[in-house]
Amino acid sequence: MPASAHDADALAATLRACNRAANHTSEVAFAKDLKRRNVLQKEVYFALKADYDLGAQPAVRVVKKVCDAYAALRANIKAGNLGRDGSKSRLRAESKPIVFREEAAQPFDDRILTWNLNARTVSIWTLAGRIKHIPFVxxxxxxxxxxxxxxxxxxMVRDGMFFLIATIDLPEAEAFEPDGFLGVDLGIVNIATTSDGEIMAGRGLNRYRERHRELRDKLQKKRTKSAKRVLKRVRRREARHAANQNHIIAKQLVATAERTSRGIALEDLSGIRQRVTAKKDQRARLHSWAFAQLGAxxxxxxxxxxxxVVFVDPRNTSRQCSECWHTHRTNRVTQARxxxxxxxxVMHADHNGSRNIAxxxxxxxKRGAVNRPRTSTR
Structure with missing residues (x-):
């Protein structure tokens, strides 16, 4: 999608108008401290229709989008994801209204967006009127x-292409009683190492990330408009590659655990970037790798x-012996030994850590610190 240049222009103009309206709504919500949807909608509804040419339902969706954004911000603050009270990142987030990019995603409900799965087309409301029979692949x-x-x-739009993101509800399988656990050590050099001794996405992925880091450094030094465009494109490409690698690793881990009737034990790495002091040559890799994404x-x-799936405390997993439980910092001779x-x-350090996690x-x-299934299916 879309089928023609006219449709593309109409969709792009609609996204711009919706996000400009969202920015106005966000400023009102911030200035008047209106975070409840019904109260905020009453305050801005007619202005969104008159000043931004939005229909009734698109205006309602814009208000909900802004309320959801502030709800997500409050949740991140409460979870400590933006730092402690008084930190720079938290003050920066709390001191100004949330801003939406002109090409940010816009939600459409069934009143303003209709799917025809048999014909593989959609009908969608735009500023230019409702456009029908737009094909999707x-x-x-x-x-x-x-x-x-x-x-x-x-x-949403990315690099001139329009996408529709739909949420699908799938039933979860009933969890089985595990016969042991597959421990997974997440690291900077080796992305994932299992208690079976399998190392996933190590040297090859790091070489790829190093090449992109060098390319980013060159582009940032140029400071030209074309360099910024290329930098944006490279950043997205690297993010897609990392997400794809995380999908592959996650699929392999789940398949191994399912085949062997085991559960999966992962490190609880929340706040790792604040807790861990990496060496200078590893800092870029620490801050560029999506720890939370792989876990999710x-x-x-x-x-x-x-x-x-069980999340465990990662403290001293790299220093503790998985055979005799002796713990000392000198046990970790080198990064890999x-x-x-x-x-x-003597064993690979990441393998030892994954065994401790398992x-x-x-x-x-066993001690009931996690939710158990009611009955076993295996």
């Missing part, structure tokens, strides 16, 4: 999933497969 598998679509669909991918794929000062066992996951499961 997707895989046959995705088309089957769209039959169970619920709620809103988000319209593993968690939702595991739920679909009925595989239990672990030598226990007590029992003398032990902690099983211990947490």
């Amino acid at each position: 997707c895989s046959d598998h995705a088309l089957k999933l769209l039959a169970s679509r619920r709620g809103e669909s988000d319209l 991918f593993v968690e939702y794929k595991a739920r679909r497969a009925g595989v239990p 672990f030598v226990c000062r007590s029992c003398g066992i 032990h902690r996951g099983e211990a947490a499961w």
Whole structure:
């Protein structure tokens, strides 16, 4: 989508108008401290229709989008994702209204966006009127999933191409009683290492990230408009590559755990960038890798497969011996080498860490620190 240049212009103009309206709504919400949807809608509804040419339902969607954005901000502040009270990042977020880019995604409900799955077309409201029979493309598998679509669909544009993002509700498989746990050590050099000794996405992915880091440095030094455009395109490409790698790793982990009737034990890495002091040559990799994304991918794929997932405390997993439990900082000889000062066992450091994570996951499961399934399906 879309089918013609006219349709593309209409969709682009609609996104710009909706996001300008969202910025106005956000300023009103911030200035008057109106975060409740009904109260905010009463304040800005007629202005959105008159000043931004929005229809009734698009205006309602804009207000909801702004309220959802402020709700997400409050949740991030409460969770500590923006730092402690008084930190620069938190003050910066709290001191000004939320701003929406002109090409930011805009939600459409079933009143202003209709799917025709048989014809693979959509009908959508725009500033130029309702445009019908706009074709969309997707895989046959995705088309089957769209039959169970619920709620809103988000319209967004990336590099001149328009996308519709739909939410699909899938039933979760019943979790089984695990026969042990597959421990997963997440690291900077090796993205994921399992307690079975398998290392995933290590040297090859790091070379790819290093090439892109060098390219970003060159483009940032030029400071030209064309360099900024290329920099934006490269950043998106790298993000897509990282997400794809995380999907592949998560799928492999869940498949291994499901095949062996085990659960998955992961490190609880919330706030790791604030807690960990990395070496100078590893700082860029620490801050560029999507720790939370990989954990989220593993968690939702595991739920679909009925595989239990446990998050454990990562402290000292790299210093503790997985054989005799002796813990000392000198056990970690190098980044890749672990030598226990007590029992003398030698192994890959990440493999040792993943075994400790597996032990902690099983211990947490046995003592009831996590939700158990009611009945076993295996």
